[in-house]
Amino acid sequence: MRIPRALPAALLVSATALAVAACGSSGGGSSSSTGGSSTSSSSSSGTTFKGANIAVSQGQKKGGTLNLTSAEGWEHLDPGQGYFQIDYNVIYAVQRPLYGNMPDNGKKEIPDLAAGMPTISKDGKTVTVHIKPNVKWSPPLNRTVTSDDVKYAFERDFNPNVPNAYASSYYPIVGSDKSKGGPISGIQTPNKTTIVFHLTRNFGGTFVQSLTLPGSAAVPREVAASMDKKNPTVYDSDPTKQAFDGPYMIQSYNAGRSITLVRNPNWDSSTDFRPAYADKIVWKAGADANVAARQTLDSPDLLMMDGPPAPVLKTAYQTKRSQLSVAPLGDYYAALNTTVPPFNNVNLRRAAVAAADRQAYLLARGGTLVGTVATHFLGPTDAAFNAAGGNNGFGFDFLKNPNGDLTVAKKYMKAAGYPSGKYTGNANVLIVGSNSDPGPKELQIVQAGLNSLGFKTTIKAVPQQTMYSKFCGYVKAHVNVCPTAGWIPDFSDAYAYLYVPFNGKAIIPVNNSNWSVLNDPKINAAMDQASAITDPQKRIQAWANVDKMLTSTAPAIPEIWATNALVKGSTVKGVLDTWNDDWDLSFSSPQ
Amino acid sequence: MGQYIIRRTLWVILLLFVVSAVTFLIFYTLPSADPAVLRAGKSPDPTLIAQIRHTLGLDKPVYVQYYKYMKGIILHFDFGYSFQDSQPVRKEIFSRLPATISLTVGAVVVWLMIGIPVGIISAIKRRSVADRASMGGALLAISAPVYWLGLLALYLFANDIGLVHIFDGSGTYTPLSQDPGRWFGSLILPWFVLAASFAAFYARLLRANLIDVMGEDYIRTARAKGLPERRVIGRHAMRSAITPIVTVLGLDIGILLGGAILTEDVFNIPGIGRLAYEGIINADLPVIQGTVLFGALFIVVANLVVDIAYAFLDPRVRYS
Numbered sequence: 029m030r031i032p033r034a035l036p037a038a039l040l041v042s043a044t045a046l047a048v049a050a051c052g053s054s055g056g057g058s059s060s061s062t063g064g065s066s067t068s069s070s071s072s073s074g075t076t077f078k079g080a081n082i083a084v085s086q087g088q089k090k091g092g093t094l095n096l097t098s099a100e101g102w103e104h105l106d107p108g109q110g111y112f113q114i115d116y117n118v119i120y121a122v123q124r125p126l127y128g129n130m131p132d133n134g135k136k137e138i139p140d141l142a143a144g145m146p147t148i149s150k151d152g153k154t155v156t157v158h159i160k161p162n163v164k165w166s167p168p169l170n171r172t173v174t175s176d177d178v179k180y181a182f183e184r185d186f187n188p189n190v191p192n193a194y195a196s197s198y199y200p201i202v203g204s205d206k207s208k209g210g211p212i213s214g215i216q217t218p219n220k221t222t223i224v225f226h227l228t229r230n231f232g233g234t235f236v237q238s239l240t241l242p243g244s245a246a247v248p249r250e251v252a253a254s255m256d257k258k259n260p261t262v263y264d265s266d267p268t269k270q271a272f273d274g275p276y277m278i279q280s281y282n283a284g285r286s287i288t289l290v291r292n293p294n295w296d297s298s299t300d301f302r303p304a305y306a307d308k309i310v311w312k313a314g315a316d317a318n319v320a321a322r323q324t325l326d327s328p329d330l331l332m333m334d335g336p337p338a339p340v341l342k343t344a345y346q347t348k349r350s351q352l353s354v355a356p357l358g359d360y361y362a363a364l365n366t367t368v369p370p371f372n373n374v375n376l377r378r379a380a381v382a383a384a385d386r387q388a389y390l391l392a393r394g395g396t397l398v399g400t401v402a403t404h405f406l407g408p409t410d411a412a413f414n415a416a417g418g419n420n421g422f423g424f425d426f427l428k429n430p431n432g433d434l435t436v437a438k439k440y441m442k443a444a445g446y447p448s449g450k451y452t453g454n455a456n457v458l459i460v461g462s463n464s465d466p467g468p469k470e471l472q473i474v475q476a477g478l479n480s481l482g483f484k485t486t487i488k489a490v491p492q493q494t495m496y497s498k499f500c501g502y503v504k505a506h507v508n509v510c511p512t513a514g515w516i517p518d519f520s521d522a523y524a525y526l527y528v529p530f531n532g533k534a535i536i537p538v539n540n541s542n543w544s545v546l547n548d549p550k551i552n553a554a555m556d557q558a559s560a561i562t563d564p565q566k567r568i569q570a571w572a573n574v575d576k577m578l579t580s581t582a583p584a585i586p587e588i589w590a591t592n593a594l595v596k597g598s599t600v601k602g603v604l605d606t607w608n609d610d611w612d613l614s615f616s617s618p619q
Numbered sequence: 620m621g622q623y624i625i626r627r628t629l630w631v632i633l634l635l636f637v638v639s640a641v642t643f644l645i646f647y648t649l650p651s652a653d654p655a656v657l658r659a660g661k662s663p664d665p666t667l668i669a670q671i672r673h674t675l676g677l678d679k680p681v682y683v684q685y686y687k688y689m690k691g692i693i694l695h696f697d698f699g700y701s702f703q704d705s706q707p708v709r710k711e712i713f714s715r716l717p718a719t720i721s722l723t724v725g726a727v728v729v730w731l732m733i734g735i736p737v738g739i740i741s742a743i744k745r746r747s748v749a750d751r752a753s754m755g756g757a758l759l760a761i762s763a764p765v766y767w768l769g770l771l772a773l774y775l776f777a778n779d780i781g782l783v784h785i786f787d788g789s790g791t792y793t794p795l796s797q798d799p800g801r802w803f804g805s806l807i808l809p810w811f812v813l814a815a816s817f818a819a820f821y822a823r824l825l826r827a828n829l830i831d832v833m834g835e836d837y838i839r840t841a842r843a844k845g846l847p848e849r850r851v852i853g854r855h856a857m858r859s860a861i862t863p864i865v866t867v868l869g870l871d872i873g874i875l876l877g878g879a880i881l882t883e884d885v886f887n888i889p890g891i892g893r894l895a896y897e898g899i900i901n902a903d904l905p906v907i908q909g910t911v912l913f914g915a916l917f918i919v920v921a922n923l924v925v926d927i928a929y930a931f932l933d934p935r936v937r938y939s
Contacts, residue, residue, distance in 0.1 A: 097790065101897070103704050188670035196667070259674045265705050282714070283706040284897060285889040312790050315887040319773060319789040322780045493902060497653045536665050539656040 077345075077397065080353045080596055082604035084132050088617035094306035094600070095618070096611070097324060098333040099317040101284030106264035107245040108184040111193040113610055114313075114333055116242065120605075121289060121309070121613040122274040123245035126157055126178065127236070128301065131615050134520040134607030135411045137240055138301055141173065141273070143221070145236075152230030152560050157239070159246075161221050164294040166272040169248060173273050175217040177246035182215055182225075183207065184252065185243045189259045194518055197528060198238035202226045209256065230560035233567060237521045240607075246273060275304035275614055287311045289613070305601075305617030325351055327597040329618050331611045336595050338394065344595050345397065353602070354397060356408045357592040357609050358516035359525075360389070362474050362585040363543035368506045370455040370483065375444035377582035380509075382426035382437035383477040389587040390430075392469040398593070401430040402586035404579040405526060406571065409606070411564070412522045415572035422576050427586070437481055450482030460499040461512040463489035474511040474585070501540045510543045514590065520607055522571030523559045530578055531555050544583035551577050624927065631919045636689075638915040639908065643685050646904050653677075654702045654902055675702060688908065698912075699905035703897070708909040711894055717794060719890035721802065722882065723875040725810040727868070730818035735864075737818070738825025739852065745830065754826070757819035769812045769885030776808060790887040809886045813879055817871060821864060828860035835859075862933050869925030870918065877914025 103112045110119045120128070128140035139145065141163060147156040163173040185195040187209030195204070202214025214226035227235060238244075247263075248271045255263040263270065267278045275297070276289040289309040297304065311333070315323075321336035325348050336344060344352040364371040364380060371377050386401045393399060403421030406413050421427055425436050438449030446452060457478055461471040471487045478485050490499065492512075500510035517524035528534045532547025554577055558570035579586070592609045596602040603615035655672040672678045676687060691697040698708035737757070741750040775781050777788030786808045793801035832838065833856055841851045878892025891910055898906030 101704070188667065189674070191667060191671050260671075260700075260705060262705065265700075265707070282889070283701075283704050283711065284894070312887070314889060314893055315790055316770075316885050318770065319780070319885060319887070322774075323789065326780045497656045501656070538653070538665060538668060 077349070077354060079349055080351055080602060082132075082353050082355075082602060084130060084603055084615060086601040086603070086617075088303070088305045088601045088603075088615075089619045090303075090305050090617075091307050092305075092618035093308040093310055094331070094613065094616060095327075095329050096309065096311035096331050096333050096613075097315050097320045098311065098313045099315055099320055100334050101313040102287065104264045105267040105278070105281070105287075106190070106261070106270075107181065107242040107247060108187075108190040108192050109261070109264060110242050113608060116608050117333060117610055117613055118278070118287065118289070118311075119242045119245070120274070120608070121276045121304075122270075122272045122278060122292070123242060124163065124173075124273050124300070125242055125244040126159070126239040127244070128240055129520070129605075129607050130301065131603050131605040131607075131612045134409065134605075137237060140240075140301070141178070141244075141246060142239075146232075146239075148232035148236065148562055152232035152562065153227045155225045155227065155232050155235055157223050157225075159221050159223065160299050162296060163273050163299050164296070165248060166277045166292045166294050169251065169271045170294060171248075172220075173246050173248075174220040175223040176220070177248050178223050178244065179212075179215050179217050180249040180252070181243065181245055181247040183209055183212060184247055184256060184261075186212065187256055187261075189256055189261045190263070191260065192243055194238075194241065195243055197534070198235070198241070198518070198524075199243070200228045200231055200235075202228055229556070232560075233562035234521060234523045234559040237519050238524070240519050247271075275300060275302055276309065285312070285314050287313075302614035304614045306613075309613055321595055324595050324597055328599040330597040331600055331602050331616060332595050333610055335593050340595070341397075341593050344593075348595075348598075351596050351598060353594045353596070353604050354591045355594075355604060355606055355609055357590045358409075358514060359402060359405060359407050360393070360399070360512070360514045360587040360590055361402070361405070362470070362509055362511035362587060363500065363513050363529075364582070364584055365506065365508050365510075365543075365545055366547075366581075366583055367545045368455075368508065370451065370453055370457065371508060373444050374581060375440045376451070378424075378426045379437045379440035379444065379481055380478060381582050381585045382429075382440060383432050383434060383481050384585045385430075385432040385473055385477060386585065386587055387430040388473045389470060392466040392473060393588060393590070394466075397591070399588035399590040402589045403427050404575050405530070405584075405586060406522055406575045407525065407589040409520060410517070410522050410525055410571075411520065412568040412571040412575065415568050416575040417572075422579055424579060426582065427579070432477060434480060441481055446482075448482075452482065455484075455508075457483045457485045457508045458506070459485055459487045459509040459511060460495055460505075460507045461487070461489055461510065462492040462495050464492060467492070467512045470511045470587075474509055478509075497539065500543045501538065503535065503537050503540050503545060511585070511587075513543050513584075515541075516609075522568075522574070523555070526571070526574060526578065527555055527559070530583060546578075546581070546583040548577075548581060551581065620927075620930065624923075627923050627926065631916075631923060634919055635912060635915055639689065639912055640685065642908055642911045643681065643688070646907065654904060692912075698909040701898075701903050701906050703901045703903045703906070708905045711906070712891060712909055712913055715889055715891050715894050717796075718792060718888050719876060719878060719883070719892065721795060721806060722809055722813065722879055722888055722890060723872060725806050726813040726817070726875070726879075727872060729810045730814035730821060731868075733814065734818040734821030735825060737822040739829065739857075741822065741826040742829035742833065743852065750826075753822065757822050760815045760819035761823075763815065765812060765816065765879075765881045766885055768815060769809075769882060772808050772812050773885065789885065792886070792888045806888075809882050809888060812885075813875075813882045821867070824867065825860060825864055828863055829856060832856045832860045858932065862929065865928055865932060866925055869921040869928075873918035873921030874914070876917040876921075878910065 100114055102115050104110045104115055105118055107119050107123045124141040126142040127137040141159050143158045143160045159175055165171055184190045185192040186204045186207035201212055203212045216224040251271045252263050255261055267281050272292050275292055275295045277292045279288045279290045281287050291307055317337045320332055321340035324330040324332040325344055364377045366372055390401050404416055406416045441449045459471055459474055461467045468489050471489060475485045475487055499505045499507045515529050528541050530546050532552050535542045554574045558574050561567040561570050601617045603612045605612035655668050655677055676684055700707055737753045741753050744750050773788055776783055776785045778784040779788045787805040791805040793805055795802040838856055841855050878895050880892035880896050883890040883892040895910035
């Protein structure tokens with residue numbers, strides 16, 4: 029999923045990351061958690077951050093206008109194309125995927141358009157979903173939402189005219205690989221309220237979780253089909269013309285500037301878990317981030333939908349903590365290319381990890397308020413985090429010291445065939461990172477660690493988009509280290525956390541997000557097995573084991589588990605959607 | 620004069636072609652993000668990227684893409700669709716043009732109303748306290764970055780985050796057609812912020828020109844004829860001293876109509892400058908092309924108007 033700042037998918041960049049060093053301590057091994065009535069981020073040094081009340085229930089009242097601001101504008105307000113954090117905010121308010129999450133529990137799916145939890149066949153290859161019979165489309169369509177609308181949504185997801193970013197990763201539906209937008213043989217609708225998905229492999233347990241994504245939200249064929257014939261589709265060119273089955277509908281839209289949502293008169297609250305407090309939602313985008321953040325903090329009723337810049341964040345932390353929310357977001361790590369020398373040698377990778385000063389990464393990003401030092405790859409938002417050792421990880425010696433440990437590093441250098449503990453090979457290590465802060469600092473940190481082991485290094489700082497499209501995401505570029513890579517899971521499951529960045533099957537020549545180019549058959553198989561498990565506890569353990577295998581293989585230097593900061597007005601009731609890590613429009617209220 | 624205008628118009632068209640070609644070339648030759656990859660999102664199937672590349676016409680040779688693009692503009696005035704949000708670029712530019720025109724025209728009025736009197740007074744009262752104070756202030760205004768000045772103005776005077784709540788702040792822009800009163804109120808701060816450095820520059824330029832002109836023989840003759848000083852300055856000196864101002868003014872208006880990026884950003888005015896900025900950070904070629912072409916068009920047309928205006932301002936200029 030993309031987060032604000034118009035960056036490539038999977039990219040994890042927090043505006044908070046710039047300069048809040050003064051806010052946090054330098055203690056490592058810290059932890060963060062969300063939930064309850066406030067945001068907490070605690071560290072081993074004992075500092076505990078109590079921020080804004082972000083709970084689902086804050087005594088909200090129905091009515092009024094919810095006012096929102098942001099620096100970023102929207103990209104694709106189309107459930108098939110949307111793949112950006114702030115697009116999701118709107119889409120989830122106006123459309124209904126089959127399943128959803130309560131804002132405070134991204135780890136548990138609950139039925140949205142679906143009438144109940146799905147039936148998964150024993151072989152995990154058939155998933156049957158019944159949808160609610162009494163959900164209606166907004167005017168002027170006014171008819172009942174049917175299973176054919178859901179079917180068409182999936183047909184769109186595989187329609188080249190509707191570029192969907194994740195369908196090929198999460199929807200292994202029989203026949204979808206040959207689909208060009210028409211019927212998919214693996215989707216059947218025996219009646220108006222039932223849809224059956226036939227999958228190519230035992231994937232039911234994971235598939236159900238991915239049905240929380242907007243790609244599963246129904247789309248009426250008669251409204252969208254003619255627009256989808258255009259290449260690319262124009263279904264999102266004027267989103268006011270779409271059909272809506274969520275609590276709100278889009279009344280007006282000015283691309284990049286403003287959007288107004290009003291109540292969908294055909295929405296029946298008894299069919300939905302969303303309370304939809306506000307009568308109207310007015311969102312003005314395109315603001316200067318500094319100004320918008322200050323306006324939000326000085327206002328009673330504004331919610332800022334993207335992160336405040338570091339100076340304002342610092343002010344908020346010092347003077348207006350009750351208006352500041354900090355919640356876990358995803359991972360940052362330095363990917364080590366496992367296919368080319370020198371890091372095609374596992375012990376050299378472990379040495380590189382051991383030599384890295386991960387504490388310095390944290391400080392470069394802004395200190396404990398913006399994250400904690402990572403010890404493995406599954407982050408605190410994942411259900412398997414604790415099973416994977418939580419903050420302490422698996423206890424591998426090369427990850428024990430967050431400040432780096434040259435003794436351990438040299439042990440692995442020797443194991444790799446370098447008895448002096450220094451690299452004496454010919455490989456020149458190419459390190460490519462973002463040229464925007466804190467990218468250059470991270471380049472220097474990783475360079476310092478590698479130089480201490482005798483590696484010759486070349487660093488290249490390029491614009492973030494170029495880093496992904498021309499270097500780190502371009503397999504043939506053979507970049508050795510990508511130290512400014514980051515990942516946010518698309519939904520709250522370890523599959524979404526680990527599959528794309530670390531499974532060999534996910535490697536693609538261009539726009540590759542497996543930056544380590546890791547293709548370990550054992551890990552691939554373990555992921556396949558884990559993704560097929562439907563029992564939650566067994567699934568958690570299986571993914572924790574995958575994480576352990578990964579961490580042991582050292583395809584990357586885990587840097588930090590990042591957090592995302594948001595600010596709100598003094599009296600507005602802002603409810604944080606912990607999964608999307610942004611204010612939830614249907615739960616927040618102006619009063 | 621007619622022939623001159625036709626000749627210049629042809630040059631304008633040629634120049635716009637060159638500008639569009641150079642923009643295209645820069646976009647394709649310098650390292651940048653691949654629009655198809657950006658559009659495709661996370662970990663798409665390579666065939667999807669290929670499809671998108673085909674959809675956007677990026678799989679064609681650059682000259683073919685350029686030809687199709689220019690054909691669309693010339694035949695249909697179609698600037699294509701934004702890669703980023705699928706909006707028609709023409710619609711985006713035209714919907715943002717009124718905001719940019721509002722900002723530019725108001726700022727021009729402000730800086731001329733401040734810059735010209737200050738320049739004249741400084742020139743007439745040379746080395747006086749008023750001259751030194753105004754020229755010192757002008758130096759400050761020229762040195763102050765617009766972005767900083769905008770933030771300062773908001774933090775001091777905006778009615779939401781300002782120390783003193785006087786003027787409408789950021790994000791309050793209202794179209795003139797919707798509410799003239801709110802339109803005017805929302806633009807007061809942006810006008811003054813944008814005009815500050817221009818007013819200072821114009822004041823200094825006019826002062827220097829006027830001092831030069833006041834030493835000319837014909838000014839001495841005018842005075843010797845017994846003309847009142849106001850007439851000497853207003854009728855004789857200013858007509859000559861204002862010519863370079865008109866030249867610069869034309870170019871400045873053209874540039875600003877192409878977008879006052881920083882001012883529009885700080886005050887969240889949905890103008891062409893912001894559109895251009897967003898196009899650049901998103902590697903959105905149709906938006907970049909569209910805004911650059913419009914910017915170039917404004918500049919060359921303004922330049923043409925200035926050249927024609929010379930004929931009326933300066934009796935020595937005659938076109939054939």
